[in-house]
Amino acid sequence: MADPPLIAAYLRKRPDLVRFFTLRTGSAATAEDLVQDLFLKISGMDFPDGLRSAEAFLYRIGSNLMLDRLKQQRRQVAREDRWNRESVGEAAEPAASDPPADEVIAARQRLERLLRGIERLQPQVAAAFRLHKFDGLSHAEVAQRLGVSRSSVEKYIMSALRTLMDEVER
Numbered sequence: 001m002a003d004p005p006l007i008a009a010y011l012r013k014r015p016d017l018v019r020f021f022t023l024r025t026g027s028a029a030t031a032e033d034l035v036q037d038l039f040l041k042i043s044g045m046d047f048p049d050g051l052r053s054a055e056a057f058l059y060r061i062g063s064n065l066m067l068d069r070l071k072q073q074r075r076q077v078a079r080e081d082r083w084n085r086e087s088v089g090e091a092a093e094p095a096a097s098d099p100p101a102d103e104v105i106a107a108r109q110r111l112e113r114l115l116r117g118i119e120r121l122q123p124q125v126a127a128a129f130r131l132h133k134f135d136g137l138s139h140a141e142v143a144q145r146l147g148v149s150r151s152s153v154e155k156y157i158m159s160a161l162r163t164l165m166d167e168v169e170r
Contacts, residue, residue, distance in 0.1 A: 117167030
């Protein structure tokens, strides 16, 4: 049985939707959440009459979900600010949101070890890791780009993660 038109369009455009919303929100995790919410939204929908482009419809619904999420976050910040003013008072200084200096230094050191570890990976493993983790490509897209199977990409990523976790934990 064939997928309904909206689901079929979603499955075709999912990687593009994730990239689109990653650029808009600045967060790959938020983009993944939005795209998952989009799927939930359309999974029970019938194909609207007169709809010319299922893809454009998906981007419109996704954008609306993103705006709804942004409004919700703003309301939450406003509520928290109001609560802080009422419970702590206007004169009190807000708690520092910056992490302590020792945590910043430790994080930088872990990042440096991670980057050095990536340089020591086998070239194909490092390329797969960078394309997937830094460029946001799916395993299938990485496989196509590198000319290997998806299974190989999965093995490369797992190998890189094991090696890099050991490197960072030192």
